[in-house]
Amino acid sequence: MMARGGMIGLLTRRVAQSRRGGTRDSWYTRGHGDGWFEHLQETLARARHATRFEAEVSILKVLAIAHLWHGRTRESIETFGRVLDLYRDHEDWDGVGATLNNLGAAHAELGQDTEARALYQQAVDLHDTRHPRPQHAGILANMALVVARQGDLDTARSLCERALAMVADHPPPATGPVASTAYGHLGIVHRLAGRVDLAVEALGTSLLLARQAGDRLTECFFLNEMGETLRVGGDLPEAVVNFRRAPDLATTMNHSPQASRAHAGITDCGPAHLSHGTPPPRTTHGPASA
Numbered sequence: 001m002m003a004r005g006g007m008i009g010l011l012t013r014r015v016a017q018s019r020r021g022g023t024r025d026s027w028y029t030r031g032h033g034d035g036w037f038e039h040l041q042e043t044l045a046r047a048r049h050a051t052r053f054e055a056e057v058s059i060l061k062v063l064a065i066a067h068l069w070h071g072r073t074r075e076s077i078e079t080f081g082r083v084l085d086l087y088r089d090h091e092d093w094d095g096v097g098a099t100l101n102n103l104g105a106a107h108a109e110l111g112q113d114t115e116a117r118a119l120y121q122q123a124v125d126l127h128d129t130r131h132p133r134p135q136h137a138g139i140l141a142n143m144a145l146v147v148a149r150q151g152d153l154d155t156a157r158s159l160c161e162r163a164l165a166m167v168a169d170h171p172p173p174a175t176g177p178v179a180s181t182a183y184g185h186l187g188i189v190h191r192l193a194g195r196v197d198l199a200v201e202a203l204g205t206s207l208l209l210a211r212q213a214g215d216r217l218t219e220c221f222f223l224n225e226m227g228e229t230l231r232v233g234g235d236l237p238e239a240v241v242n243f244r245r246a247p248d249l250a251t252t253m254n255h256s257p258q259a260s261r262a263h264a265g266i267t268d269c270g271p272a273h274l275s276h277g278t279p280p281p282r283t284t285h286g287p288a289s290a
Contacts, residue, residue: 134170137163141182160186176213196233220249
């Protein structure tokens with residue numbers, strides 16, 4: 001059994017390592033089952049007893065991400081709210097910005113795009129007044145997706161291009177997941193604007209970067225988006241190829257929503273659609289993490 005402070009130290013080190021490396025601080029929670037919640041709650045209680053801010057806030061973040069991962073979005077929003085309060089109390093403005101981004105992602109998952117956009121904008125404004133880093137490009141890319149869903153495709157494209165410009169001078173692996181998301185969301189914007197060829201090109205780049213970074217959830221999400229784009233463009237056989245690649249990845253990550261979406265996409269590419277013209281696009285939601 002791990003010693004009393006062992007889990008606290010392990011989670012704190014992993015969050016610190018992921019922040020230094022520019023990767024998502026949720027990487028080590030992805031794919032865990034519901035049993036992970038009990039461990040997190042126990043460790044959180046120990047961190048509070050030890051009055052260790054860094055440990056408490058790190059574990060709360062993981063708990064919030066775990067809630068989001070398993071579809072408990074409202075619990076995730078509540079927990080991220082507690083994280084935000086802690087960061088503000090300790091004047092950790094990088095933490096505030098990252099948490100505003102996570103809250104935006106959670107609200108976007110519920111389809112609350114107005115709330116999500118406002119939270120993303122707060123994060124962008126905060127970083128613009130400080131020292132923007134390549135990782136902050138992820139906030140712009142996330143914001144672009146909700147802006148696109150609101151119908152402002154020109155602004156959404158501009159946000160994606162701004163995000164890509166921020167990471168252009170910082171090659172992977174540090175910025176790989178961020179660049180993958182930015183290219184992927186740019187592809188979605190192109191698709192919504194009817195530019196299917198450009199959408200396929202951007203999504204192809206996104207998938208390449210996700211694979212290079214070993215980011216299986218992002219790869220799974222954008223495989224579904226590639227399938228949807230090809231479906232809308234009328235290339236149903238190739239759409240099915242992409243949709244069929246997604247469920248295996250989703251299963252390995254214990255993330256059923258993306259598996260369900262892939263199966264629905266395959267169904268939509270069935271013979272019935274071949275004689276009914278191009279089907280309408282589905283509503284798009286981003287990966288459930290930040």
